[in-house]
Amino acid sequence: MPPYPTGSWMPVALSADLPAGTVMPAQSPAGPIALWRSHSGRAAAFADRCPHRGMRLSHGFVRGETLSCIYHGWSYAQAGNCLRIPAHPALTPPDTIRVATQPVEDGGGIIWISVGEPAAGPPRFEGLAPLRSMMVEADVAALEAAAGTKIGEGLLDYTHNSRTIRLLLAPEGQARTLMHVLVDEDSNPAELIATSRAAEALRRAAEHISLTGIAR
Structure with missing residues (x-):
């Protein structure tokens, strides 16, 4: 996809x-x-x-x-x-x-x-700031399956331990995805750590699905 x-x-x-x-x-x-x-x-x-x-x-x-x-x-x-x-x-x-x-x-x-030749500039995500990027050895479909939702308005929302994080995905080949993690601009250090850990959990779950075809 x-x-x-x-x-x-x-x-x-x-x-x-x-x-x-x-x-x-x-x-x-x-x-x-x-x-x-x-x-x-x-x-x-x-x-x-x-x-x-x-x-x-x-x-x-x-x-x-x-x-x-x-x-x-x-x-x-x-x-x-x-x-x-x-x-x-x-x-x-x-x-x-x-x-x-x-x-x-x-x-x-x-x-x-x-x-190609876009008619307008790239999207802007008001109120959000990038936290980190990570490579996921899984495709976008596996990430959507692990998150239990689909990409909407350019972002994949993932809820982990009552925390929703926003993810910007860029596919790299058949089974590899670069995942950019976005956070609220006013997030405090504890929230940044919790968001990073949630993103790591999603990466592991998506890679497990990619390998086995089974969600954890």
């Missing part, structure tokens, strides 16, 4: 997990991406493959406003065009040397990438 059809936005990471000057791997419907943030704070998403020798750009490093491949140091601007080839410092790289990019929106503590 793909909850992010063409014309929508997919949440691929939390803003706090991508500090300025860093790069991380992520997944999109189009395949693996290198998600990175320039030193000025702007996020970008590249296809995770350097056009030169195919090295993963998520293994690279950020220099100022560019992402450089770790293999031969080719550097790319946020628009995807190559700016520098260290072996040929006097060469201005032709515009044909570029990496595929995907539109990115960074807001409300969540980094989104576009799936």
Whole structure:
């Protein structure tokens, strides 16, 4: 069940997990991406493959406003065009040397990438803030079964020990889901801990269903 059809936005990471000057791997419907943030704070998403020798750009490093491949140091601007080839410092790289990019929106503590061409910006969840992300070795259907409910208005609600938590899901392959845990903005430390534990309980239950087909 793909909850992010063409014309929508997919949440691929939390803003706090991508500090300025860093790069991380992520997944999109189009395949693996290198998600990175320039030193000025702007996020970008590249296809995770350097056009030169195919090295993963998520293994690279950020220099100022560019992402450089770790293999031969080719550097790319946020628009995807190559700016520098260290072996040929006097060469201005032709515009044909570029990496595929995907539109990115960074807001409300969540980094989104576009799936196709959305007509509007990504959703905003008023009154909620991201707490953490975790990888679940189960698909969205198993998470819905473990939660005993279906995704509604973009979020999966899960009640555990009389506490309802809100979950934003992003599928990664056939049986893997990235789960972003959201909390009320005014939650206190004890509530944050309880929410995190509830999310862990759901992860374990969903993975048990994925393995056995049986709910606990």
